[in-house]
Structure formats: C-alpha cells, structure tokens
Amino acid sequence: MNRLRSLLGDKLVGVFDAMGKDTPLPDCITARDQARNSGADMLIGLGAGSVIQAVRVVAILLAEVGPPEELMTQYPVDGGAALSPRLNAPKLPIINILTAGTAAQNRGGAPAKVEGLDRRMEFFDPKTRPVALYWDEDVLATAPQAMMRATAGYVFWRAAMNMGYISASHMVDANRQEAFALAHQVVGQVGQSDADTQARVNLCVATYLQNLEIDLGGAWVHHWVERTVYAVAAAIFNLFPHVSQGAAHSALTPTFMRRFGPRDPLEMRQIARALGTWVEDRPLQEAAEAAAAGIERVFAGLALPTRLRDLEIPRGEFDRILANSMQNYNADPRQEFRQEKAFFGQVLAQAW
DSSP states (O other): OHHHHHHHGGGOOOOOOOOOTTOBHHHHHHHHHHHHHHTOSOEEEEESHHHHHHHHHHHHHHHOOSOHHHHSOBOOTTOOOOBOOOOOSOOOOEEEEESSOOGGGGOSEEEEBOTTOSSOEEEEOGGGSOSEEEOOHHHHTTSOHHHHHHHHHHHHHHHHHHTOOSOOOHHHHHHHHHHHHHHHHHHTTTTOTTTHHHHHHHHHHHHHHHHHHHHTTOOOOOOHHHHHHHHHHHHHHHHOTTSOHHHHHHHHHHHHHHHHGGGSHHHHHHHHHHHTOOOTTSOGGGHHHHHHHHHHHHHHHTTOOSSGGGGOOOGGGHHHHHHHHTTOTTTOTTOOGGGGHHHHHHHHHHHO
C-alpha cells in the first residue's frame, strides 16, 4: 500500500482497508459512501477474491439508483429462470492489482454476503470488468503461505473439474488443458523457495485462462461432482468465516466424488486421466474412485483438509449447511437437489 501511495501521490483521494471475508454487503456500502464522499473517479482493487469482488459491487452501488436488493440478480419464488437487472448507468473504471490468483480478477459479476439471507447476493454488470490487471511479483509475494495453499487448492479444484468434459472446440480444449497443466504444476511449487514466485504468477495465469474459456464459448462443465461440491462448499465458507474456499472444496471433494461420481463415469474417467490415476483397461465404474484418489493426494500434498471434521464445524450444523446448499441456483438451476436432500445428508455425514 505504501508503494501505491507513493506512485499515486495526491491523486489518491481515499483508502478503504476494512473489507471482510467473502465481501460483506455492509462493508461494500461503507466503501461506496467513502468513495462518493471523496469524489473518486476511479476504483483500484488491491487484494484477492473478496476485495476484487467488492470493487465491482462498490462501482454498481455508486452508479445505480435503488437499494441493493433491487440491483442484484432476482430468483423467482416459483423456481423460474434467474433475471439479472439491466444496470445501464456508466461505471467508474476499475484497475485490479492482485495479491493472489483469483477467478474474480476480470469478471463482470460479484457476490456479496448478507447476514440472514439464505444465499449470497449476486450482482452482474459487464461494465465493471477492469480496464487493467496487474500481476506484480512483489505484490504477489505479500500473500501468506496458508492463503497460497488454499488458493492453489481451489484453482486446482476448478481446473480438475473442468477436465471432466467429453467434447469441446479446439480453442476451449487447449484453454482447459493449459489451465489444468498450470494449476497442477503450481500445487507442487507453492512454498518452494526456488519456485514459489513463479507459482504465484502462474496462479494468476491459470485463473485468467479459466475466465477466458467462457469468452471463447466454453460452457461450465457441470457434472454431479462439480455441482454438488460447489453448492455445499459455498454454503460452508459463507456460513463459517474461518473456512476458506480452498479448504471447503478440498474437504468435500474426495467423498462427494466417490458417491456422486459414478453418475457421470465418462466425466470421472476424463478427470482421472488428467490426474494420471487412470489405467485404460480398468472397468469404467472404477473411474470415480480413481479420480477421487488422485485429487485426494493433491490436496494432502497442499496440507489441505480432506475430511469435514478438519474444518472444525460442529456436526450439529449439517442441517443448516444442507438447507443453504439447496438454495444454490447456479449449481442447481433445475432444482434437482431438493429431491435428494436425504442422500446429500448421508454423503455429508460420510465426508465427516
């Protein structure tokens, strides 16, 4: 921050440095008010996921008229398609300076957390994409090792899930393969003195490529493992502030892959192949176990939990986690999860 102050001089009209984990809406409102009172004509996000997401929310709240509840994506009570309001007002330009690789770095949407709401608020406006990104080695070096391991774990999780595809265009295929290769390389480099700096830069590249895939026309790779882990992990790290995204995903994935993976055996075989744990003459029904063993080994190597009990979450909170998971429309647009709530509960207990 001192370096940024020196570079900007009197052009820096204010600093908000109290953004909480997972982008709490009250913090965004406070930052908006501060930016408005200082007459800011540009927003700079210096940080990782929560901060980078918050800058977009602040830009929207600064420009648009109406309460946040009317500006966020609306989900009909009858389970119909989600609707993102058109946010037509011009937005302040945004520059993002990353302290860690994050998929939030160049997106146009952002979630915010609100106490008492059974899901995250979601805001979307393509005009909040940054006009510039900075991956500075000195800035990236400021992130602590624990944060890097958790970040690497989540980026690798996304890359591994994205390998569970059967067909894709040449551009999307090349993009997914490169993002996975980088993420897989990074998990072996984090914390190694001779490779840690490059690992931090590569995390930025991998997450950028994961976003670029969408621009290239690639759809989210939605198999049962990806969808269920995404929904339950989001519930956990939003309900329990001490749990990171990386830890939530790593604690769930091996068990959920063994239980939900057999529903998508071809996709699980693709993931196991990418992980190097698939033997071609094995029966297809063993693909989920092969993929689970491979991803479990990667998470263990990052010193990330592979069981829910390691997250220090009371088992008495399982009902609350399940209820929140059933409200994740991104993971479950057809509301299939509610029909299998009992099975979700069984798998959650087994993940303990």
